[in-house]
Amino acid sequence: MSRVDGAKSNPNLLSPEWRCTRCDKLLGVCRDGRMHLRFARGHEYFVGFPVQATCRGCETLNQAQSPAR
Ligand SMILES: [Zn+2]
Numbered sequence: 001m002s003r004v005d006g007a008k009s010n011p012n013l014l015s016p017e018w019r020c021t022r023c024d025k026l027l028g029v030c031r032d033g034r035m036h037l038r039f040a041r042g043h044e045y046f047v048g049f050p051v052q053a054t055c056r057g058c059e060t061l062n063q064a065q066s067p068a069r
Contacts, residue, residue, distance in 0.1 A: 020055040
């Protein structure tokens with residue numbers, strides 16, 4: 001229930017966001033050990049790890065091996 005002070009020193013461990021390694025576009029959000037992917041027209045998916053997705057911005061294939069933590 002309390003904030004963790006000083007955690008800003010490593011935002012990658014806190015952020016559940018999965019971003020493209022090339023253009024930093026948001027690809028998905030990690031929730032409860034799964035990746036939440038959101039596509040156009042309201043299509044959404046929960047997928048397990050490892051997960052691969054092609055960036056909508058630069059078409060780079062990205063892979064996440066395990067939940068961000
Ligand atoms: Zn990209």
